[in-house]
Amino acid sequence: MADAVTIDFYLGLGSRYSYLAASQLDRIEATYGCHFVWKPIASGALMDRRGGNPFRAAPVSGQYDWGYREYDACCWASFYGIPFREPVAFRVDPEALALACLAADRQGALVPCCRLLQQLIFVEGTVIDDTVISALPDRLDLDPAAFRRDLAATETSARHEGLLDEAAARGAFGVPTFFLGDRLFWGNDRLVLLEAALRGATAFATVPAPSEDTST
DSSP states (O other): OTTSOEEEEEEOTTOHHHHHHHTTHHHHHHHHOOEEEEEEOOHHHHHHHHTOOTTSSSOSSGGGOHHHHHHHHHHHHHHHTOOOOOOOOOSSOTHHHHHHHHHHHTTTOHHHHHHHHHHHHHTSOOOOOHHHHHHHHHHHTOOHHHHHHHHHOHHHHHHHHHHHHHHHHTTOOSSSEEEETTEEEESGGGHHHHHHHHTTOOOOSSOOOOOOOOOO
């Protein structure tokens, strides 16, 4: 796949829309001969860096209402023909999920780890705690000692911080976010625009700079 078009995929493991979008990536790769590079991050940390995390307080609009988001995710799952369960509360920091996937990547299992966690969260309704994280190597056929070492390694935390910095510098403000070159596509519902771009349809070449508020 050396000549394949590469698309960067920034995802949150606890993100409904990252799970929904991920279900379509194999199909898109097969259709367009492209390749997605999975980049798991703690999406809340990305939003916090921009200073406007809409999930830290009461919903600022209807689209952030928890009931609506569950309804919307169920509609998309039905459209895609995939299972969906509303996730239960984690008993670990969401960052731990991204770190687990990055640790698994040291043994070549980044995408399988991402998909397994999505399966546990959105299909099986598993409560994600330290025991579940510790059991990932057995489920993925990884070396448990190496996984524990890499999970706790400062290099793994540094890599996650680097991905957050990278995403923010490129203009990402949430997940899932896809980059086709410099073109940004945010959200599961923007996959249709990403596919249009892959077909060669006209799209913005770069992410526009944030507009300034000129109201008085």
